[in-house]
Amino acid sequence: MSLIVLIESVDGAVATASLESLGAARELVSQGFGSEVVALCAGGGHDAALLGDHGAQRVLEVEDLGAYSADGYAEAFAKVLGMQEARGVFAAATVRGRELLARVASLLDLSVYSEAVGLEVEDGSLVVTRPLFAGKVITRVRCNAPVACVSLRPKVFAPKSGQGEASREGLSAGTLEMKAVVQEILATAAGKIELTEADIIVSGGRGTGGPEGFAPIEALAEKLGAAVGASRAVVDSGWRPHSDQVGQTGKVVNPTLYIACGISGAIQHLAGMKNSRYIVAINKDPEAPIFKVADYGIVGDLFEVCPALTAAL
Ligand SMILES: Cc1cc2nc3c(=O)[nH]c(=O)nc-3n(C[C@H](O)[C@H](O)[C@H](O)COP(=O)(O)OP(=O)(O)OC[C@H]3O[C@@H](n4cnc5c(N)ncnc54)[C@H](O)[C@@H]3O)c2cc1C
Known part of the structure; x- marks a missing residue:
């Protein structure tokens, strides 16, 4: 069998x-x-x-x-x-x-x-x-x-x-009834790492303040060879594509390292990433719930912490 x-x-x-x-x-x-x-x-x-x-x-x-x-x-x-x-x-x-x-x-x-x-x-x-x-x-x-x-x-x-x-x-499949066929796949970016397969993910939340606020996250991700993820708040605001969303209604990821930047740690976000091997949270609110699941927490402004991490790496 x-x-x-x-x-x-x-x-x-x-x-x-x-x-x-x-x-x-x-x-x-x-x-x-x-x-x-x-x-x-x-x-x-x-x-x-x-x-x-x-x-x-x-x-x-x-x-x-x-x-x-x-x-x-x-x-x-x-x-x-x-x-x-x-x-x-x-x-x-x-x-x-x-x-x-x-x-x-x-x-x-x-x-x-x-x-x-x-x-x-x-x-x-x-x-x-x-x-x-x-x-x-x-x-x-x-x-x-x-x-x-x-x-x-x-x-x-x-x-x-x-x-x-x-x-x-x-x-041979023989004759098939195909109601719809994918004609073309438009790649969003050459060499982009698929979130569900990534070993390292750097994710941004509403704390990024807008699409341009992802620049330090992209730079850190590039340094680490990581994929970039996002919270639903970000995706719903149109700052990042839906394919970047991590969470209950987005993608469930299991990387070795997940770095959450400016993400509060809502239960629906945690549902998508809490099984990551190591979680690092960067948030300026020391009471943010994300720190409850984080292995390492940095209380600080992501616009200062991310560039400092990138430079150190
Ligand atoms: C049915 C349902 C399904 C959902 N599915 C998902 C899902 O799949 N994924 C998901 O993510 N959410 C999902 N949500 C939404 C979820 O409840 C939260 O609203 C969302 O995760 C919040 O996103 P956020 O953490 O980016 O924003 P916020 O909760 O607004 O948090 C922003 C954080 O950034 C911090 N911050 C602000 N500025 C800075 C700075 N400069 N530096 C550092 N930190 C800063 C703040 O202290 C705050 O903690 C779902 C909700 C529902 C009802």
Whole structure:
């Protein structure tokens, strides 16, 4: 019985979050849940050696899948899954992974266990640990369905290399009903680091005072090789794009280091970043709630502290 991992890639380059999912699936196989890990890819040209090294034992490429379409890809993946003896279907809980897995599950009449932060095998069943209510409650759910469909929160499961090799097989999706197709992806900035994959994030809040107030944050981020995030107050004010928002209604991030500048620490913001390994807060209000979750707190003006940190670095 296979554990099938839906691989997310851009121009053939596999997302790190998908490599993490492969590692998690392979770990389950080693615990006796499923017998092999299969990487299911859209389009040809994927690096089977890389996928094998990270845990795939078989790589299935649906070669005639072109530009991304949620319903088209889901239909194609559901067709392929229908031909496999699957015990589990996994995807990274990215924007695309969540969208696809939900559609695939719906087509196959399966339930999705979303945003897993832990996977265990108990008495032959898969037990998924997942947060609810913006992380206030952690649940452990036993999947009794014949096929477990699980999305995995990025940067929780470490990618594991050195797993072995994978065979490769090309498939055809046949005719698909595509209601909408992505025609063009407009990159916002070349080389921009995706928030959910970033190891370091420097985020700005309303304390920046406006879009130009992000200059010291951008400079610090550049020095650290970090991604730039923002609170919802900032995004709602139009100072930064929505894709930068961290929090309950934005992105959930898990970096090694999260530097919050001029962010008060509202519960909805904390829901998106409180699992960061180290949190540094820069805020001029010593009573700001962000200091309750911070490992290091600097009470001060971000317009003085950020340039000083950048200069010191
Ligand atoms: C349903 C719902 C969902 C939400 N989802 C999200 C979400 O996903 N993400 C999110 O972030 N919020 C979310 N919010 C909004 C959230 O409740 C807060 O309003 C928001 O996070 C506040 O943003 P902020 O910390 O930037 O602003 P504020 O709360 O206004 O805090 C600004 C902080 O900056 C400090 N400051 C000011 N000037 C300086 C300076 N020069 N130097 C240093 N510090 C300074 C102040 O002391 C203050 O602590 C949501 C709210 C609701 C109701």
